Amino acid sequence: MSEIQIKKVNSRKELADFIHIVDEIYQPYPQYVPDFENDIKGLFHIKTNPGLEFSEIQPFVAYKDQKPVGRIIGIVNHKANKKWQTKNVRFSMIEFVDDREVSRALIEAVETWGKSLGMERIHGPLGVTDFDKEGMLIEDFDLTGSMTAIYNPPYYPKHMEALGFEKEVDWLQIRINIPEEIPAKYARVAMYNRETIGLRVQKLTRKELFGDYGKQVFKLFNNAYESIFGFSELSTQQIDFFLHKYLPVIDTQLIPIIFDEKNEVVGAAVTMGSLAQALKKSKGRLFPFGWYHLLKSLYLKKEESAEMLLIAVRPDYQGLGVNALFFEDLIPIYNQLGIKWVETGPQLEDNVRELSQWKPLKPEFVKRRRCFVKLVN
Numbered sequence: 001m002s003e004i005q006i007k008k009v010n011s012r013k014e015l016a017d018f019i020h021i022v023d024e025i026y027q028p029y030p031q032y033v034p035d036f037e038n039d040i041k042g043l044f045h046i047k048t049n050p051g052l053e054f055s056e057i058q059p060f061v062a063y064k065d066q067k068p069v070g071r072i073i074g075i076v077n078h079k080a081n082k083k084w085q086t087k088n089v090r091f092s093m094i095e096f097v098d099d100r101e102v103s104r105a106l107i108e109a110v111e112t113w114g115k116s117l118g119m120e121r122i123h124g125p126l127g128v129t130d131f132d133k134e135g136m137l138i139e140d141f142d143l144t145g146s147m148t149a150i151y152n153p154p155y156y157p158k159h160m161e162a163l164g165f166e167k168e169v170d171w172l173q174i175r176i177n178i179p180e181e182i183p184a185k186y187a188r189v190a191m192y193n194r195e196t197i198g199l200r201v202q203k204l205t206r207k208e209l210f211g212d213y214g215k216q217v218f219k220l221f222n223n224a225y226e227s228i229f230g231f232s233e234l235s236t237q238q239i240d241f242f243l244h245k246y247l248p249v250i251d252t253q254l255i256p257i258i259f260d261e262k263n264e265v266v267g268a269a270v271t272m273g274s275l276a277q278a279l280k281k282s283k284g285r286l287f288p289f290g291w292y293h294l295l296k297s298l299y300l301k302k303e304e305s306a307e308m309l310l311i312a313v314r315p316d317y318q319g320l321g322v323n324a325l326f327f328e329d330l331i332p333i334y335n336q337l338g339i340k341w342v343e344t345g346p347q348l349e350d351n352v353r354e355l356s357q358w359k360p361l362k363p364e365f366v367k368r369r370r371c372f373v374k375l376v377n
Helices: 012-025 037-042 078-084 100-116 155-162 184-197 206-210 212-224 236-249 276-282 290-299 323-337 352-356
Strands: 004-008 055-064 067-077 088-096 121-124 166-177 200-202 257-259 265-273 305-313 341-344 364-375
Touching (some): 012 037, 012 055, 012 067, 012 088, 055 078, 067 100, 078 088, 088 155, 200 323, 206 212, 206 236, 212 305
Parallel strands (some): 088 121
Antiparallel strands (some): 067 088, 121 364, 166 341, 166 364, 200 257, 257 265
């Protein structure tokens, strides 16, 4: 039996192996949507990942017969551990061939690294922040993945269970077909919010979003997501980074912002046309032809689906049906753009209030994904 060798990523070759291990693993899975190679490289540098100001990160690659057969990242988010009073090491971006010795060696590498930093539990997949990809897919492997969520082969969760991991939390994604007309319930509730509470939907320019309003939107996300599992507040540096990274490629008409009578931001939704097919065609690379597929999706509006990346309402306005204003605004725009269906990001299965808001749209709950946890050995 060949020995599994685990190496920390310290060289260009090891980084290349870390990035391209997915090429072979996902060859039989057309549902897989790759990450941008530049995004992966950016994870390990504080200029392109400001979360490293309060986190430690260590990537590993597994080799068998000198061939790369798996990868993993260990993460210790000190801000999250302090907030939740835990001593957790996270694992992220785990990929492996169907060999339990490989998956075991990868997990043990993160456990050992985390233990050296005083950690007592290992859980994941989780990123540095709640805005990174999280949750291992455990159902609906036949559905195409997305730009913002993990896709993995069916054998991955079986490996986790064999390694002694248990369920910590599950997320669900919601897929809805866009109706031609705004559901009557949303129209009534939206009218109530406008006429009685004094709320309004406004679209902002990129210049406005790059300024104070964009910062207000992300502060709203910090406030609204404060009590959500594993969340750690975004820093000023992270907010600036996300604004400059994503705003140039998002259609601002798909970002409804809700203001109250005091002109304060009390709600925001960030959606965009799906880039899944473009990423698949580009194979995660901008050059030589990846840029063409991305620009085609972004500006020629050739996709029939959209992703609802983020949606948040300020806590003191939650429970009032404020989300109806988002749907009233977005449904006509989706129809105008030819978008036939949308899919949300992962939502916690026990967040009943969040999940129930979709009922008038006859939602389909898909892509259950799991955060696994166990004690560090």
